[in-house]
Amino acid sequence: MPESSVVKDIRSSSVECRTSPLRQFSQSSLPLHRNSYALSTFCAEHNVQECLSHINQEVSSFGLPPVWTEQDGSSELNIVAVLNCMYDLIQLHRRGLRTLENMEVEQLKSNSNVDYLQLTSTRLKEQLEISKRENTGLLERERQLQLKVKSLQNCLKNEKEEVQKLQNIIASRASQYNHEMKRKEREFNKLKERLNQLLVDKKEKKQAIDVLNNIGRADGKRSLWKTEKTEAKHEGEMYKTLLSDYDSRQRELLMENAELRKVLQQMKKDMVSILSARKPAAKGDKHEHGGTQAASEEEEDEVFDSSKESVELYCVHAREKLTNSIRLQWRRLKSHVERLDSQVSLAQTGETTNTDAVPRETHEEEMDRLKLEIQQCKDFIQAQQQLLQQQLSSPCDEEAASLLSDGYMLQEKERLGEEWKTLEGQRKIFERERRNFTEAAIRLSHERKAFEEDRATWLKHQFLNLSPFSDSKKPSLSKSKSAFLISETGASAAVAPEKLVKHQAESPRCVPLTSPSTADLYRTLCLIPEDSSAKPKRQTEHAEESSIFCAKVRLKRWDDIQDRSLAQEKNSSI
């Protein structure tokens, strides 16, 4: 325990001053000892024995001979032993101090070494840093130089290639020149030969033309002398050709220009319309609003102007105005489209900001509106189509048509019903008449039979009362009767059916069982009252005629009815 505190003290003292640690140590050690001695009440009078034994133990632990032995019977200490022990202890202590000193020195040395090493290490680190930096700098320079080298190599390659190409060109040109030179030389040689030949050759063959007869010019005209007039004419013709060519070209270009201008105007109009349609939708471009307002007014003016007179646009300013305005519109449209594109892309990536949402909403609104419009238009078109179809199929509405058709049907029905009624009535009348006639015929036959019987009895009577004068009257009567009948039948041959006529002609006597013609029946009916007077004859005639007429009329009416019904049927069928 005391040693540790001493060591601490030594450390601290060594830091402060290293000159005389020993003295301090020795000086400091004694008071400490004294202190510690003073502090520890180790030995008192009552525990001397224990102290002694304890000290013995301690000393023996140090390796020194014991201070006190049990041998001595006296409790007094062996002073020699004690002094020796003390001396040994002191020696030990001194030795310890010396080793401490040495160790201190060693420690100082090592400390200084450490410091020194630390210093050197920091210095070396700095040096390392510096050298590293230099290294990177050098590397960088090397890289740049390498790049330069590469580029220079490329340049060199290019230059070499170009040189090669130029050499090739030179070579080809040289070969071409040589070729030409040789050709010219050959020709020159030929010329020299020919010249020699000509100089030598005395007889020169002159040029000559030998034509059988002159032929006329192709256009049949006579050739003219070359005068100034003809020359001027040629010049004039040449310029005329050129002018006409320029004219036609200019016309073509004008046409093309006009077309292109039209297209540009159209494009401009479209762009303006698109942009103006977009104006209320696009928010936040208020500055553009003002600009576009002004521009649109300008454009309107322009459009107005250009529609008035196209000649105005032939001047440079108008052309520039048009192109500038188109450029402006196109730029606006482009920016707008770019904005829309960016919006779309942003929407696709999922980012939605306030500014983006609004146009998108408006865009969607627009879309909805357009869809609705499309739907409406489609419906409208469908309705139109339906109406058109109906128009084509029937002239009027279905209800009205059905009503009308019903009406027609009813009308038809009514008419038919009426006609049926009339026909029925007529049929009944005819039936009645027929019945009457048959009855009349039967009656007539009965009467005839009776008459015949009477006649027979009368004749019998006459025969029995034979006289030559009374016979002649009766056959004439009968003959006249039959003659009258025949004449009557002849008169009504047209009306009466032939069968009955025949029947009548054949056997005036026998009455056919079939229904006779109305005329004959009437006649026979009327004949009965006819016997009385001549007037009834006329009456009968009248009656007959009237009967004939009636019959005719009846028949005609029947025909008419038939025709009408047929016609109506035809009409209704249509």
Place this chain on the structure above:
Amino acid sequence: MNFSEVFKQTNQLCKVSPDGKYLATCVQYRLVVRDVSTLQILQLYTCLDQVSHMEWSSDSLFILCAMYNRGLVQVWSLEQPDWHCKIDEGSIGLVSSRWSPDGRHILNTTEFHLRVTVWSLCTKAVSYIKYPKACQKGVDFSRDGRYMALAERRDCKDYVCVFVCDDWHLLRHFETETQDLAGLEWSPNGCVLAVWDSCLEYKVLLYSLDGRLLSTYSAYEWSLGVKSVSWSPSSQFLAIGSYDEKVRILNHITWKKITQLEHPAVIDNTKATVYKEVEKRPGVGSDEMSLHSITMGTTLFNTQSKYEICPLPVQIPVVKPDPDRANPKIGISVLAFSSDSRYLATKNDNMATAVWVWDMQKMSLEAVLEQTSAVRCFQWDPQRPRLALCTGNTKLYLWSPGGCVSVQVPTEGGFQVQSLNWHCSGNSLILLGKDQLCLCYMDTDQEDK
């Protein structure tokens, strides 16, 4: 499609009269005139030597036969077979001979292009034009026949002379800004003259009829330049084919390039149809290889072929030209517009087996026809958009927007079609072989793939 029998001809001299009624052919030193529909010989003329050049006059009444070796030109009349005309150029020699547009004057170019002599058949008068230039196309007549443009080289400078064909009056004479003028061509409407430089410099100059320079066009410098030039029949476009395998189209309003048509070796990313000629070769051990057919020579040499549509991408076989030789076989050498200006057919010399057809309305590739051998000649039907081409074998190929067809020319002994010409009505084709000719009559349009 009917084929006539084969007739003899020499020197590929076989021309139909401008009115379409007669066909004139040269056989050795004889000139044979036939009726086009019946092919009966109508007239037979005998010239003094083998004919080098033969040409109909514009009114179809006269035929010019030039014999360059002898320096003679003989003119024959169709109406009067007895009529004769002989022009003897004498010592001065003859290099080319042609009719004037009115059919009454003959322009003879002397040897070494010393001068152009204008002989009049009406008056026997002679005019001379000095210093004509010897170039690819030094003389051109306008389509209406009123003006003639002639390239002139005087004091190492190029000039253009414009003559009025009526009386050979020199209308305009102006210098051109070319290094070495290679050719000139009138536009179909006769108002613009296109003048181009030799291949060493890419330069196309456009002059108005009265000699004003309208525009200059130069696509690039130093590399080999213009190889071929063609006007569209409507005068709207000027197509310039150059050695860089591209065709540049200029428009007639601004004379600026509106598009350039490229001919890549690998065709990809296009809506065009690529037709590839595929030979239908009969199997070796098949029945067709009978002795009869071998002796007939039909099976082995006259293989049938048909067109197949190839899916993209397609590789066109390219033949790299010899870099040391002059006039290398690379670049667009042939340009042909269809009569309605709707299509343009081109041929790139290093892809000699392919013909490219471009749609002028869309300015894009319409079709590519890849043949089995190098295309020798192609020409548009004068009446409709139908292209006929031949590759030196026994077949005739036709392309139209509806499709393409390969027709075997049914002749014995193999008739190798080396060049072809349409009849002006578009109803028949004249096929020329090495020394034979055959007519092909189109009665109906047969389009099947």
